[in-house]
Amino acid sequence: MKRILCYGDSNVWGFVPGSFNSETKLAKRHEKNQLWTTVLQEKLGDDYEVFFDGINGRTTDLDEINPGRPFRNGFAFLEFSLEIHYPIDLIIVWLGTNDTKNQFNRSSFEIKKGLQKIVTLINESVSGKNASAPKVLVICPPPITENSHPEFNYDAIKKSKELSKLYFDLSIEMQFEFLDSGLYIQSSMIDGIHLDSNSCNIIGNRIAEKVILMKV
Numbered sequence: 001m002k003r004i005l006c007y008g009d010s011n012v013w014g015f016v017p018g019s020f021n022s023e024t025k026l027a028k029r030h031e032k033n034q035l036w037t038t039v040l041q042e043k044l045g046d047d048y049e050v051f052f053d054g055i056n057g058r059t060t061d062l063d064e065i066n067p068g069r070p071f072r073n074g075f076a077f078l079e080f081s082l083e084i085h086y087p088i089d090l091i092i093v094w095l096g097t098n099d100t101k102n103q104f105n106r107s108s109f110e111i112k113k114g115l116q117k118i119v120t121l122i123n124e125s126v127s128g129k130n131a132s133a134p135k136v137l138v139i140c141p142p143p144i145t146e147n148s149h150p151e152f153n154y155d156a157i158k159k160s161k162e163l164s165k166l167y168f169d170l171s172i173e174m175q176f177e178f179l180d181s182g183l184y185i186q187s188s189m190i191d192g193i194h195l196d197s198n199s200c201n202i203i204g205n206r207i208a209e210k211v212i213l214m215k216v
Contacts, residue, residue, distance in 0.1 A: 002048045002216050005085045005134070006037050007078065008094030011141060011195050012054025017188035025067075027056065034197040039204025044211060053081045060095050060114025065103045066151075072098070075117050082127040088134040090216045091122055092207065096163050097141045097193060100156035108162040112170055119174055135216060136176035139207065140167045142185050142199075148192030179210050 006012050010027075014035045019028035032038055041050040057064055061075035071077055074095050082088065095118065099111040106114075119136055128134040144152050144160040152160075164180045171178035184206050185199035195203070 001046075002089045003085070003087060004040075004044075004048055004050045004090045004092065004211070004216070005081065005088045006040070006050065006052040006054065006092045006094065007074070007081060008052075008054050008092075008139075009058040009074075009098055010054065010056040010193075011097070012037065012052050012094050013056055014054070014200075015056060015194045017190040017194040017196055030197055030200060034200055036195070036200040036204035036207065039201055040208050040211070043205055043208030048211075048216075051085050053085070054094075057098055058095060059098045059104070060111060061117050062099060062104055062106070062114070075114070075121065078118060078121055079125075082122070082125055082134075086127050087129050088127050089129065090135045090137060090211065090214070091127075092137045092139060093118055093122075094139045094141060096167070097144065097160060100144065100159045101151045102153055102156065103151065106159075108159040108166055111159065111163060112166040115167065116170060116174070119170075119176055123174070135214065137207075137210065137214065138167055138171060138176055138178050139203075140164045140178070140180045140182065142182040142187050142195075145187050145189060145192035147189050148187075152193065177210065177214055179207060181206075 014030040016028040037052045057072045058074050064072040144157045188196045
């Protein structure tokens with residue numbers, strides 16, 4: 001059986017657009033059958049086992065400043081996830097949106113470098129079968145829309161639109177697989193960041209088609 005780990009932020013976790021509760025600091029989660037990771041599992045069938053590790057606010061390699069929640073640095077906690085889910089045939093990485101937040105003042109090129117650190121760590125790991133490295137598939141998140149949270153200003157929207165080209169270039173340089181989700185879906189107009197259930201279904205199917213073509 002092939003083992004697939006989906007590693008990322010709130011759009012891996014399953015954040016329902018516009019559902020954040022300012023009192024509890026929590027959000028509603030899509031029903032299990034609506035998650036794109038579930039759609040991926042159902043499309044791939046019993047020859048695959050899909051796991052996911054997603055947390056709201058996760059970045060490529062930055063510690064959150066405001067509100068300063070722990071465990072949001074994707075690079076710092078990746079090794080834990082690799083060991084927890086070992087052995088892994090394929091890791092699907094969905095990160096970058098939170099790096100565009102105002103608090104980080106980060107350029108799109110610097111976000112690309114953060115992703116490069118993630119992929120390098122995976123490539124140098126022995127988390128795959130027979131002490132090899134897992135294959136990597138990077139999903140570029142859809143661009144942020146203008147209805148986004150105040151943390152995502154005009155510059156954040158602009159940077160989110162630049163990630164696809166930068167991620168694609170990096171995929172050629174580092175020889176990993178790449179899929180631009182923005183070609184198929186868009187962030188919800190409710191909050192400009194997260195996916196509605198229809199987009200989850202669409203991208204789950206698209207990712208499954210990509211995985212099948214990869215012959216993991």
